[in-house]
Every structure is written in structure tokens, then in C-alpha cells.
Amino acid sequence: MEKISNLEQKELLQKSEISIWLDNYNDIFSVFDSRHYLERALSVDFLDEIKRASRDKPSGGLSLNMLIPIKQRNTTHETLIKKRLKEHFKKHTDILEKDQGELVWQGIYFLFFGLIFMSVAAYILFFYHDKINFFKEFLIVLLEPGGWFLFWEGLALIIFETKKIKPDLVFYRKMSKADLVFHTYK
Numbered sequence: 001m002e003k004i005s006n007l008e009q010k011e012l013l014q015k016s017e018i019s020i021w022l023d024n025y026n027d028i029f030s031v032f033d034s035r036h037y038l039e040r041a042l043s044v045d046f047l048d049e050i051k052r053a054s055r056d057k058p059s060g061g062l063s064l065n066m067l068i069p070i071k072q073r074n075t076t077h078e079t080l081i082k083k084r085l086k087e088h089f090k091k092h093t094d095i096l097e098k099d100q101g102e103l104v105w106q107g108i109y110f111l112f113f114g115l116i117f118m119s120v121a122a123y124i125l126f127f128y129h130d131k132i133n134f135f136k137e138f139l140i141v142l143l144e145p146g147g148w149f150l151f152w153e154g155l156a157l158i159i160f161e162t163k164k165i166k167p168d169l170v171f172y173r174k175m176s177k178a179d180l181v182f183h184t185y186k
Contacts, residue, residue: 108156
């Protein structure tokens, strides 16, 4: 077990790493979940705290230092907890990457069909402008706004909706690559 001095504790807390004080291992997990460490839900407070602390940190070489009292330290539990944390961060990274990819493809489909609708409306207007009847006029009235709607909604999905996912995705990517280290304190 690695024991660190008070000076080392202060230095550790000032580095560009994330350092969290824990009273015991249960601080990492939800108080409502009594399952084994490999299955327990993570504490929202714990996740919020490391998310807040990681915002200004670069994604390369990040280390999550969890400081726990020497009397509470158990390396067997730590191995299981590290595995659980890594699985959680990887799982959420994969989910958010999938969600982001689906949003981009949905946006591309919207853009494509919006352009098709507007092209059909323009084609009717250009080639049949002198032979417009009720049906062709109805198609133009339907296709033009529908095309613009799909076009702009597609852009909104690609540009704005993916931005909503980005902060969480950046966080989970950082944490899935981070070193997880336990240290003791008195």
C-alpha cells in the first residue's frame, strides 16, 4: 500500500490531475444500491465531482487519484472498483459515440431528402411553369416548405444536437483513458 505524506498530499492535489477525498469506498457508489462493487451504480455526486474537476484537464495522461484513509484501504476492493469504473466510462463512451453517430446520419438523411424535395419543386417550376395545374401547384406548395424544413432540421441535428452530447462524450473519453490510482491518508 502506498502511503503519502502531508506534503505529497498537497502536491498531488495541486497537479493537473483529479484528486478526490473519500471517507470509504462507498463514496464512489450510490447509497441506494447494495450490490457487489462490480455491479453497483456509481454515485451521481461522485460522477458530477470528477466531471467538474476534469473540465479544464487535457485528455492525455489524466489520472484520477482517490485518497482513502489508511484504515479503510483494501487492495482487493480497489482492483474491483477500478474495473467497475473503467467499464462504466467505456460503456458510456460507446453509448454517446453511437448516439452522436446516429444524430449525424439522421441529419444527413434529412439534408438529403430536403434537397430532393426542393429539387423536385424546382424541376416542376422550371420545366412546367407554363403548364401548372392544381396537382403541380399542390406539389410545389408541399415540397418547397417540406424541403426547407428537412434541410434546416438536418443541419440542426448535425450542428446543434451533436454539440449537446459533446461535453459528456469528452468527459467519458477522458475518464476511459485515465489512470485510476488509490492513495492513503491519515
